[in-house]
Amino acid sequence: xxxxxxxxxxxxLMANVFGQKIDYNLPQNWMCHPMKSTDIARQQPLTLTxxxxxxxxxxxxxYIHPTANTGVDLFYVYPTIDLTMKSGNTAMTDxxxxxxxxxxxxxxxxxxxxGRVFVPYYKQANYGVYLDTxxxxxxxxxxxxxxxRDIEAAFDHYLKYDNNGNKIIxxxxxxxxFLIRFLLRKRFDNNPxxxxxxxxxxxxxEANYSAKGSRTGxxxxxxxxxxxxxxxxxxxxxxxxxxxxxxxxALPLQKNSFFFNKIFADSGVIYQTYxxxxxxxxxxxxxxxxxxxxxxxxxxxxxxADYVNxxxxxxxxxxxxxxxxxxxxSKYLMIEKNTIPNDLRIIPNFPQIPIPDEESDYHxxxxxxxxxxxxxxxxxxxAKSNTTGISxxxxxxxxxxxxxxxxxxxxxxNTVNQKIKNIKLYNLKGQFIxxxxxxxxxVKNLTPEIYLIIIQTDKLTFxxxxxxx
Numbered sequence: 001x002x003x004x005x006x007x008x009x010x011x012x013l014m015a016n017v018f019g020q021k022i023d024y025n026l027p028q029n030w031m032c033h034p035m036k037s038t039d040i041a042r043q044q045p046l047t048l049t050x051x052x053x054x055x056x057x058x059x060x061x062x063y064i065h066p067t068a069n070t071g072v073d074l075f076y077v078y079p080t081i082d083l084t085m086k087s088g089n090t091a092m093t094d095x096x097x098x099x100x101x102x103x104x105x106x107x108x109x110x111x112x113x114x115g116r117v118f119v120p121y122y123k124q125a126n127y128g129v130y131l132d133t134x135x136x137x138x139x140x141x142x143x144x145x146x147x148x149r150d151i152e153a154a155f156d157h158y159l160k161y162d163n164n165g166n167k168i169i170x171x172x173x174x175x176x177x178f179l180i181r182f183l184l185r186k187r188f189d190n191n192p193x194x195x196x197x198x199x200x201x202x203x204x205x206e207a208n209y210s211a212k213g214s215r216t217g218x219x220x221x222x223x224x225x226x227x228x229x230x231x232x233x234x235x236x237x238x239x240x241x242x243x244x245x246x247x248x249x250a251l252p253l254q255k256n257s258f259f260f261n262k263i264f265a266d267s268g269v270i271y272q273t274y275x276x277x278x279x280x281x282x283x284x285x286x287x288x289x290x291x292x293x294x295x296x297x298x299x300x301x302x303x304x305a306d307y308v309n310x311x312x313x314x315x316x317x318x319x320x321x322x323x324x325x326x327x328x329x330s331k332y333l334m335i336e337k338n339t340i341p342n343d344l345r346i347i348p349n350f351p352q353i354p355i356p357d358e359e360s361d362y363h364x365x366x367x368x369x370x371x372x373x374x375x376x377x378x379x380x381x382x383a384k385s386n387t388t389g390i391s392x393x394x395x396x397x398x399x400x401x402x403x404x405x406x407x408x409x410x411x412x413x414n415t416v417n418q419k420i421k422n423i424k425l426y427n428l429k430g431q432f433i434x435x436x437x438x439x440x441x442x443v444k445n446l447t448p449e450i451y452l453i454i455i456q457t458d459k460l461t462f463x464x465x466x467x468x469x
Contacts, residue, residue, distance in 0.1 A: 044112070052315060078172075080130070080175045089125055137262070168198055185271060198385075201238045241283045252328055288321050297370075411440070
């Protein structure tokens with residue numbers, strides 16, 4: 001009897017621990033936050049060395065952290081890093097923060113060039129939740145909803161105290177991708193104002209689905225999965241994909257997948273559960289679907305052996321869009337490794353991270369395979385999202401429009417009952433470039449890159465980005 005009450009007391013204590021709300025006013029509960037003195041997103045340099053397959057040329061690119069608020073924020077949810085085999089949630093005191101920071105740097109650190117970064121710590125569902133095929137749906141849902149409530153609380157805190165009208169990029173991988181998807185449903189899907197702030201949601205490493213014949217209506221009701229690469233550029237969409245090694249038959253959605261768990265739909269974190277008759281899986285193809293032959297990846301990017309600087313590999317991998325007929329969830333990017341004489345990817349301190357070509361499932365490298373594509377796509381989406389010209393104060397009466405954007409020459413600033421005082425251009429280093437005093441000006445002689453443009457009128461100060469190509 002004493003043993004029974006001891007066990008019961010432990011269970012009650014555990015329930016209290018995981019039921020507690022995290023105070024996201026405290027800096028220690030954030031991995032990355034602009035107000036945190038140890039913000040890794042601003043400490044890590046963004047130097048990229050490009051290695052060719054024949055080692056004939058190395059090109060060093062220096063991406064720069066913006067010193068000013070660019071008007072764009074990145075909110076990232078890291079994947080499962082707790083490899084405990086017994087199902088449960090990770091206590092905040094047990095989070096391996098060193099491992100979490102490494103994963104951040106590997107997966108999304110290089111995107112810090114676009115703006116401020118927000119990464120909360122959270123009580124994630126551990127590895128056992130995914131492996132236990134006999135886990136009751138109620139337990140499966142509970143572990144994930146505990147994790148999601150943390151992410152929702154962190155995002156709400158960011159939105160209330162830090163957003164200040166900025167555009168938002170959501171990013172997550174694996175478990176983080178599911179939690180980003182839940183956040184999209186709960187906070188964005190039926191909120192047009194918040195959807196207007198969404199540049200893009202990037203959910204790597206997990207299957208998606210949509211209503212048959214449509215690009216919406218599956219786990220999300222109003223937010224679309226991203227259109228094919230050759231379609232019109234569109235903001236506010238969800239991009240998702242998963243990668244497998246060439247020759248591997250991708251696994252379909254398993255019956256223990258979160259998409260089959262009705263509790264998630266009942267809880268409101270997904271629109272509806274997966275129905276194998278009326279739904280079909282959908283994912284972004286990154287342009288690798290156009291040929292029967294694999295295409296070389298735009299650029300595979302990973303941290304180097306120093307864990308500080310990045311290395312881009314330009315001819316090491318090829319990709320091809322693939323799927324298994326009539327198998328829900330089996331659409332994926334099939335990755336083929338090309339022969340190279342030297343491989344700089346060395347990760348001795350993190351043996352739990354395999355190097356591609358050692359496994360058939362490339363899941364842990366989903367984000368790195370497409371970083372070259374995303375580095376090309378995200379600036380275009382940022383520019384597209386800013387064409388509305390709504391000021392940071394969201395004052396529609398003081399709306400400004402800047403067009404064309406992107407541009408290679410002329411720029412026109414359309415003001416409504418306002419007089420231009422000056423227009424200043426800065427690079428993403430925060431360095432002043434040029435000043436203009438009229439609504440029309442030329443950037444023809446400027447270097448192609450992203451600029452911060454600050455427009456001062458007689459009524460307001462408006463800040464956004466201008467893309468010169």
